Amino acid sequence: MALKESEAIVLRTYPLRESDLLVTLFTRMEGKVRGVARSAMKSRRRFGGALEPLTYVRAFYDDHERQELARIDACEVIESPMASEVSYPRATALAHVAEVLDEVMPDREASDAVFRLSLAVLQELRGATLWMPITYFELWMTRLMGFLPEFSECVVCGRVLDGERAFYHALADGLVCADDKRIASSELSPESRRIAAQMLRSRVSEFSAIAWPKAVGADLRKFLLQILERHMEKKLVTAAMLEKVGG
Numbered sequence: 689m690a691l692k693e694s695e696a697i698v699l700r701t702y703p704l705r706e707s708d709l710l711v712t713l714f715t716r717m718e719g720k721v722r723g724v725a726r727s728a729m730k731s732r733r734r735f736g737g738a739l740e741p742l743t744y745v746r747a748f749y750d751d752h753e754r755q756e757l758a759r760i761d762a763c764e765v766i767e768s769p770m771a772s773e774v775s776y777p778r779a780t781a782l783a784h785v786a787e788v789l790d791e792v793m794p795d796r797e798a799s800d801a802v803f804r805l806s807l808a809v810l811q812e813l814r815g816a817t818l819w820m821p822i823t824y825f826e827l828w829m830t831r832l833m834g835f836l837p838e839f840s841e842c843v844v845c846g847r848v849l850d851g852e853r854a855f856y857h858a859l860a861d862g863l864v865c866a867d868d869k870r871i872a873s874s875e876l877s878p879e880s881r882r883i884a885a886q887m888l889r890s891r892v893s894e895f896s897a898i899a900w901p902k903a904v905g906a907d908l909r910k911f912l913l914q915i916l917e918r919h920m921e922k923k924l925v926t927a928a929m930l931e932k933v934g935g
Contacts, residue, residue, distance in 0.1 A: 691748045691749065691750050691761055692717065692718075692748070692749055692750055692751075693717075693746065693747070693748050694715040694716050694717035694718065694746070694747055694749075695715070695716040695717075695744070695745070695746055695747075695766070695803075696713040696714060696715040696716065696721075696744075696745050696746070696747040696763075697713070697714045697742060697743070697744055697745075697789070697803070697806055697807070697810075698711065698712075698713060698738070698739055698740065698741055698742065698743045698745060698763070699712040699713065699714055699720070699741065699742075699786045699789055699790045700712045700741060700786060700790055701725075701728075701739050701741065703729070704724060707727045707728065707729040707730045708724055708725060708726050708727065708728060708729070709724070709725045709728040709729060709739060710722070710723075710724060710757075711723055711724070711725050711728075711739060711760055712790055713745075713747055713749075713760070714789050714790075714793060714802075714803065714806065715747060715798070716798070716800065716803045717798060718796050718798055719793060719794065719795065719796050719797040719798040719799060720789075720790070720793045720794065720795050720796065720797070721747075721749065721758055721795070721796065722756070722757055722758065722795065723749050723757050723758030723759060723760040724757050724758075724759060724760065725739060725760040725763075726759070728760075734761070734762040734763075735762065735763055736765070737765065737768060737770065738763035738764065738765045738768075739763060740768060740769070740770055741782065741783070741786050742769045742782045742785065742786055742810060743763075743765060743767070743768045743769065743770070744765075744766045744767040744768070744807065744810070745763040745764060745765055745766055746763065746764045746766060747760065747762075747763050748760075748761045748762045748763070749761055767810075769782055769810065769813070769814070771814075772814060776933070777818055777933045777934075777935065778813060778818065780926060780929045780930055780933055781813055781818050781821070781822055781930065781933075782810075782813060783926045783929070784822065784924070784926035784927065784929075784930055785806065785809060785810065785813070785822075785825060787924055787925060787926045788825070788826070788829055788916065788924065788926075789802070789806060789829075791920050791922070791924070792829060792833055792916065792919075792920060799832065801832055802829070802832055805825065805828050805829070805832065806825075808891065808892050808893065809821045809822075809824060809825040809892055811893075812824075812892050812893065812896060815896065817896065817900055818933075818935060819900050819901065819902050819904065819905065819909075819935060820892075820895050820896075820898065820900040820904075821892060822909065822930070823883070823887070823900075823904075823905045823908060823909055823912075824887050824892045824895065825892075826909055826912040826913065826916070827884055827887050827888065827908070827912055828887070828888075829916070830912050830915050830916060831888065833916075833919070835915050835916065835919050836915070837861055837862035837863060837915075838862070838863075839854075839863060839881050839884060839885065841863075842854075842862075842863065842864045842865040842868055843861065843862030843863065843864060844864050844865075844868035845865065845867070845868055847865045847867075849863060849865065849881075851878075852865055852866070853865070853866050853875060854875065854876050854878075854881065855869035855870075855873040855874065855875050855876070856873060856874055856876055856911055856914070857869075857870045857872065857873045857874075858872075858874075858914045858918070859918070861915075863876060874907065874910065874911070875907065876907055876908065876911050877907055880905050880907050880908035880911075881908075883904075883905050883908060884908055901935060902933075902934070902935040913927050
């Protein structure tokens with residue numbers, strides 16, 4: 689069988705046997721692909737540093753009949769996050785992108801929109817900013833997966849929320865007005881709703897020059913994470929790690 693070739697983003701690697709690696713790739717051609725890189729811990733010629741998480745690579749792999757895992761033959765680095773210094777906050781943000789992609793994306797389901805989003809966000813994470821690209825990534829992943837509710841009206845009574853307070857609950861979809869909020873609901877501020885609306889019609893690079901401390905959009909990120917985790921039916925490990933990062 690001829691080798692398949694695709695641009696890909698390395699999501700995760702795990703040791704397998706003596707020198708092999710179990711690798712999860714998010715490929716442009718086929719979506720998420722899991723495979724084995726034989727002797728990857730010994731072969732610098734075929735892999736080198738190409739299997740570091742969030743490395744953008746050109747991957748060569750093939751599938752064997754009746755086998756769940758592909759055979760990853762080689763990877764060539766196109767762009768690596770290790771090309772510049774990686775601080776702990778940046779490493780945590782990168783790990784968060786990888787975890788969301790790995791948990792949310794189905795196996796072997798291509799999405800050029802998600803692939804382009806991921807590359808654009810990774811590019812922004814090469815700079816000093818952190819919270820802006822993370823907010824943009826979570827918002828667009830929620831939308832592209834079909835999980836994002838309308839921001840403009842109460843899901844219970846249909847009241848228009850422009851100029852009104854809006855609330856959400858960890859166990860329910862959508863935003864509600866003050867009259868329909870449940871016990872233990874949280875508020876999504878008008879500022880964060882404006883940020884979300886602007887991000888949904890703009891490229892991530894358009895926000896690069898904006899000062900964006902952790903407090904900006906914090907309630908929006910909480911809202912989006914609750915949606916993602918509810919649909920995944922599990923907690924994101926990196927979300928708790930990001931919460932401890934200053935900024």
